[in-house]
Structure formats: C-alpha cells, structure tokens
Amino acid sequence: VKLIDYLRLKELLKDYKLNRQEEREFALKYKGLINSPVKLLKLWIEKSLYKLGERDKELLKFIQILNSGEFVAILIAFLLGFSAGIGLLSYSGEEPINIIYFLLFSLCLPIISGILTILSILGANSHKEYKLLYSSPGFLIEKIFSRFFGKNLNVEVSPSILPPKIVNWRLLELSIKFSISFYVSLSVALLLMVIGEDMAFGWRSTLNLSSEEFFSIIKIISLPWSFWSEAVPSKELIKYSHYYRLGGLDPNFIKNASLLGEWWRFLFMTIVVYGIVMRILLLIVVKVGLRKALRDSAFEIEKVNRIVNNMTIPFVSTRTDIEENPLTYSNLPKLKSKREKERREERRVAENVEHFKNIVGWSMSLSQIELMCEKVKLHGSIYRAGGECTIDEDMETVDLIDVEVLILVKSWEIPTMDFIDFLEELDSKGVKIYLFFVGLESKNFLVDDRDKKIWQEKILSCNLQVEIKDG
C-alpha cells in the first residue's frame, strides 16, 4: 500500500456505505485475489477511483507537493554535503588535512545519526508522534511545502492528518534520504577535490595517541572493506602522517608526500560504507516499515476490515427480489355510519328472534349445530354445508333453502372463497342471509371482536347482502 492508496482509501470511505453484496461480487470478479486482501483492497481502490472525481486530482497534487518538498530537502542536503566536503578538504598547503576532522563527518556523524535512526525505527510504530523526528530538517521543509502549496487544496490532507505511525515512518524515510544525499555529495566533493587538488592528509590529536593505537582503530574502521587493501592505510602511512602542532611534521612526512594522498581511498570508503551503504540498508528497513505502517493504518480505518471481510467471506442471501403485492383493505369501502346504525338496530331485533326458516352450520357437524341451536334457542330446518360436505352436497342444500337462512359460522375460521361462493349462490336465489358467529367452546362460544371485524370486512368486500347476528 502506497501513501496515495491510503489517502484515496480514506477519501473513498468518507461517504461510503457498506454494501455486502456489491463488495462480494467485486471480489468474485477477481477470484485469484480473494486470499490476498491487500491486493484486493488495492484493486478495489483503483476501480472505485472514478467516485473521487476531482478529489483524486487534489490528492495527487498533495502527493506531488510532498514529493517536491522531499526533492528540495534532498537537494539542500546535497548542497550541504558538498559545501561541508569542500570546507573539510580545503587544503592551504601549509598543514595537511586532519583526517580526524574528516572522520568526524564521515564516520562519527553517520554512526551517531544511525543509532538515532535505529532508535527511531524501534519507536516508529507508536500511536503517538515520535518527537525526535520532528526536528528533522526534511520534516520542516515538507511542512513548509504542504502549508504553502497545499492550502488551496479542497481535500482534507496534510501531513498532520496522517496517522502518527505513517508520519513517523515517512519522516524516517525522508531523514535517511536526506542523509544519503548529504553523504553522496560529500563523497563527490572528496572525489572532485582528489582529482582537482594535490592534497596531503595527516592526523594529529591532543590525546596521547600512538601510531600503533591509531592503526588499530583505523583497522577496525576499515574492516568492512579489508578485502580492498589499497583502501586500508598501512602502519607506515599512519606513522608518516602523524604530525604535531608544536613539533611540526614527521621528518619522513615530506619524503613520503606522494604517499599521504593515499588516505583518500580510506576516507572515500568510510563515507561509502558508513554514510551511504549503512543508510541504504536502513532505508530498506524503513521502506518495509512504511509499507507495513501504511497497510496496518489502512486496515485500522473503520470499515476497511468490514469491506475486506465482505469481499472474502461468501455472501449469503436469504431474501427475495420479488416485489410483494399484499392485499390491503384500505381501498375497500369502509362501513358507513348509516350501515353501522342499521346493524345495531338489526342486532336489537335479532336478540328477540328465535325462529329462522333455515339454519345452516358451515363446516360443522350436526351435533355441533344442534348444540348451538339449543344454546341460543334457535329454531328452523337444519342443514350442513362446507367442511366435510362436497360441493354437490352444498348445491343440494342451496336448492332446498328459500326465503331466509341463518348460517352458523366458526368465528375463528376466517371465510374462504368456498364460503363466499356458497353465499353468492344463496344470494342469487334471493334468500335473505343472516350470519351467526360461534365462538370457541373454551371461551364459552364468545366471539372475538377482531374475528368479527375480519368477517365483516370480507363480507363487505364481496358486496353481498348479509346481516350479521351477534353470537
């Protein structure tokens, strides 16, 4: 994951709504990547870029600003290194160039800053900014650049909105690049001076350092390139190069003037090994760290884990795409208030009526019908219909009925069209139909208001002339 991928991801997720199905379908298009979430995520970013529109250009501009800042920092480091090199190697011809001074720059400085870099690497994954890195000149330059050039950007990006982890690793990378540039230019300065000047190197120290001791130090320093003997100063060279502020030069110094220039190989290798190669190794480590930090930070963004899970876990759908067209009674005519009034009057009448010419028990056994008739004192010819009766038997019953009929129905069993057909047959014969609801025996045959309402709605929806008697 690169910085631009991270920024794009953040920008994409700002107004992104998770869609389980779409995300899985996307992953299924690239089946080979399903087991590589990072690659899948990168591809998803790439394919979703169109959603960013102009914002993507702004992000690229932001990256460009960062890169320009980085370039300027590197350039400054190069100039600093070069000037430092020229300054250190400026040879007046009176005194040789003190190797120890040069070594401070080409050896001690890289070792100290290298140790600091390693310490910074150890703390770079912290969730807080690593303060040490904020003194880095690279950071200052980058900050100035993004402040100055990035203020007109519409996207909300600046180094400070990046997670500390990414900032830490980025600053480390920048610092190392800065150092590499510095040491490359230092080595260039050395080479140029070696070519363009006739330089003599020597060493001196206030410390009582013998040539032997200095030789052993030099040997340790040059251990990494010990295979190149020409770049490892010999004991003699060290001895001849020793000079004193008061005592002057070693008598052999002038004799071996041509030899004194040989130090440059050693110095060059010191810069290359300690200033450049060591930093390149650190740069590799930091690059890996930055990559990991970017990847981890990307996965720390809310939703990213969900998106990746959605992509990698099979999508289960249990629902239907077919639109429902439920029946509602809202469009049916409502019970008119007049009708309600009539019904109430009818009910009062019904309370006193005990005789009906015909009584039909719908979907009831004969004993059930008789029981009900006895219970509510109903008289009339009793018939059975519905339930166990066949359609032919129902039709025979219809034939036998005339004038009026009271139909006993189980209030809890809502009317089906079989029953409505039966009513229609009776209605077409001009028979006056009364409905009598029977409640559950366990509830003492009392009728539930809700059931009654369902019956009324159904009857009303069929446009039938039916009167309802209370049970």
Added chain:
Amino acid sequence: MDSYPKFAVVGHPNKGKSSIVSTLSQDETVTISSIPGTTTKQRAFPLKVDNQTLYELYDTPGFQRSRTLLHWLKREPTTANKKADRLKEFLYEHRDNPKFTDEVELLTPIVNGAGIIYVADASKPYGPEYEAEMEILRWSGQPSMALINLIGDENYQDEWQKALEHYFKIVRVFNPMKANFSQILELLEAMAELKYEWRGNLKKVIETLKLHRMEKISNSSFEITSTVIKILTYEKNVDIEKGFNEKIREELESEYKMEIKRFEDKAYSEIATIWYHPTLKNEISDSKVMAVELFSKESVQIFGLDKRDLVKNAVIAGAVTGSGFDLAVGGHSLFLGSLIGAAIGGGSVMFGFKRLKNSKFQRVFREKKFLKIGPIEDSNFAFVLLRRLLYFTKEIANRPHANRDRLSFDDEVLFSREWIAPDIQKKLLLLHLNIASQKRLKENRREYQEIVKGVLTKYCI
C-alpha cells in the same frame, strides 16, 4: 429443472405461512397481517451463497376454494399414479381463471417439484375444512411435512397432531414468532429428511447459516468495539474566549451527552442492519429503542456493575498499574506500588459510582480558551455502555424476523450479571482504561473485539 430443493409453505389463510417464511428467510419485509389473504402471489425466497442457490422457499397465498378444486379433481376417476398429472391438468386449465388465482399460485411450485410445508394453527381447533386442502396436497405426490404453529393462547395441539400425522410424513411444532436459531436449524434438518436428494444441499444450508451467523456476530462485535472506543475517547470543546458562564458549561454537557447518544443510536442502527431488522432501524431513528436512557440512574442500576464488583475490579486494575512500578524497581518497593494503586483504584471507583448515579460523571474543566468535556472517566460508564450494546445485540440476534412487535425491554430480567464472567470483567476493566488512554489501541481493540465476540457467540448461537 433446477437441482436445488424447493419448499412451498402452504395452508389455510391466516395460519402464519408468511411468518414462517419471514423467520426462515430472515426477511422482515414480508408482510404479516391478521387480515386473511394478505399474500396474493407466490414469492420465492432463495438462500444463495455467492449467487448459487442452495434452496428456495415459497411464500404462497392460502387455499380459498379447496373443496371446489378437490371436487374438480375427483370429477374423473383417477388412479394414484395419475393424481399428480390430474393436478397439473387443473392448473393448466385454470391458469387464467380469476376464481382459482390463489390455488394456481400456491400449487404451481409444488407441481414444479417443491416439497410441501403445510402450516396449521394449533391454537384453534381442528376442523373438517382443512381436509380438502390436505387431500389436494396429497394428490401432488410431493414430499411433505406439517408445521404446527401456535398463533393464539389456546392449545389444540393433540388433535392437530393426530390429524396431520394422517396426511404428512413429518409433523413438527414451530412457532415463527419465538423460534430461536437452533430451532430454525432443527426445522431445516427435518426438511432435509423429506427427500434423500435434498440432504446434501440442506446440510450446506445449515452450515452456511451457521457461518453467516458467525459473520453477523463478528460484525456486531466490530460495531460494538468501535462505538465503545469512539465514546470512551470522545472529547468536545467549546470556545470560551468571549467569556465563560455556567450556561455554557451546561450546554456543552448537554451537547456532549446528545452526541454520545447519537453514537449509541448509530450503533443500534448498524447492528439492526447487520441482523436484517430494517423496521427496528426505524424505531431506533425515533430514539425509542432503549426505554432506559444511557445517562439515567436506571441505566446504571440495570446495566452497570454493582458497587462490590466495581470496587473489586478497580482494586485489581489499580494494583496492576501500581505493580508496573514494583516491577521497575525489581520488587524493592515491597509491592507498595500495588497496594497504593489498589487503594487509589478502589477509592476512585467508589467516588465515580456515586457520581455516575447522580449522572454528573463527566469531567468538565477549562483549558486555556476552551472549555473541554470528556472523555468520560467513570469506569462504570464503560460497562453500562457495553452491556447496553450487548443486550441490544442479543435481543436483536434472537428476535425472529416474523416478530413485528415493538422492541420492548421490560422483561423480568433485563440484564443478567452472569453474562460477563468475572475474569472477563477484570480484563474489560483494564481494556477500558487502556482504551481511554489510547494505549496500544490496535492490540486493545483486537482483544476487546474478541471478548465481545465471545460473549455474543455464547448468547446468540
């Protein structure tokens, strides 16, 4: 013809067919109504894994003219081997007959090979009006089972059982309004028994549903963890450059609470979406989902740790913090660090609990030109928040999709202390402290999510 098993849920009108489909398909949008004949056409509910259908469930209208249909079928003498063809003949002949729309809709999937799930409501007595329906289904010759549903309070299960066993190979009791996940799986296992060829697919269905549920639990854990982290680290500032008075403080406190409530509601909404409960999502937007307000005393009483637990846990947390000092000095402190830490921890919690009970637990203080509130430091608050979220998730996860009642939280036992084991509680307390101080956020987040997942798995599977 498709190779996967299909099941048509059929029966008399208003006996809970759509409820069963809704619960099995986890689809809250299926219209369930006490008005008969609400379902007017068959609808297929496929269970798909990456677009591959494993099985399909059909919601169908109820029988309307079963006796007329049976009459038609019996009009001509038909031998058993021709009965299915006779039924097909009926469907063909009446495919455009408005009189038999419902029968055509409900029988079409069956003649096309769907298994039969006949639904009966055993809260009403058995009656002869059902026999025509069952007889017609028998004519289809398709594998069939019956489900006894109990819609009302009465119970006529025995008489239904006897009648249904006469017509169906398998009879099961299944209440779609109360069925939990394992009951759904048991039903699917029973469905697998209907036909040998269907077993493989239904086994896959069961495995898929289990995995799917784990995924939902995982996503809920993620949502809960994110919300807890967000709330426990939330701060709000107000500019007081032009002066400061008590009203500003009160307004800030009120806005802060509102914002936290919004975070909580958003989490509820997300969790409802994860568990496919869109209607509940609307309830949440009305802010009525949790009868008890997050910052109320009741909330603390119901969801918070009790004083004893709080003190005990805080002592441990304090001791752990203090022990860092002991370790640093190699035990030369004679473990004074632990003792002091424990004492401070315990003491602060007793104070915090008292403050929380009075709903004044946010630390409000002035910082330069800003008045800052948050994050909430009370250790019990994190538990109140977490337990509310866990409780909500448990309710949602175990709520059948056929259940359309408003979410009510007035059950006898709102929250049981046994939900979170004491050792987990201790871990959570430390995690809450670490989260609040934003220490090792990634690792803590992962650990927290795992704990939440563990609790949810226990109560949602």
